[in-house]
Amino acid sequence: MSIIPGTATGFEAITVSTVAVGLTETKVADAKAVMITSEDGPVRYRVDGETPTSTDGHEMWTGQTFWLRDTAITLFRSIRQSSTDAKLRVTYFK
Secondary structure, X not given: OOOOOOOEEEEEEEEEOOOOEOOOHHXXXXXXXXXXXXXXXXEEEXXXXXXXXXXXXXXXXXXXXXXXXXXXXXXXXXXXXXXXXXXXXXXXEO
């Protein structure tokens, strides 16, 4: 069984700072799954439509990779956890 859920259709790098951000709407529109890797600093994220804070939400450490599917893709929001901006590398799959 393949780990990759389909064909990669896009990629972006998102800077995560002091204001919570989601994924780019135009890229999310056709996505069935996304792979996200954190670089340069830890982030907090939520996939329930609520806004994370630097102390509330799931922790994602530098170097971690995880997958999102279905509605979690559109509801994803992240914010940096420390004083350093982080970078998310996101690959979209159809």
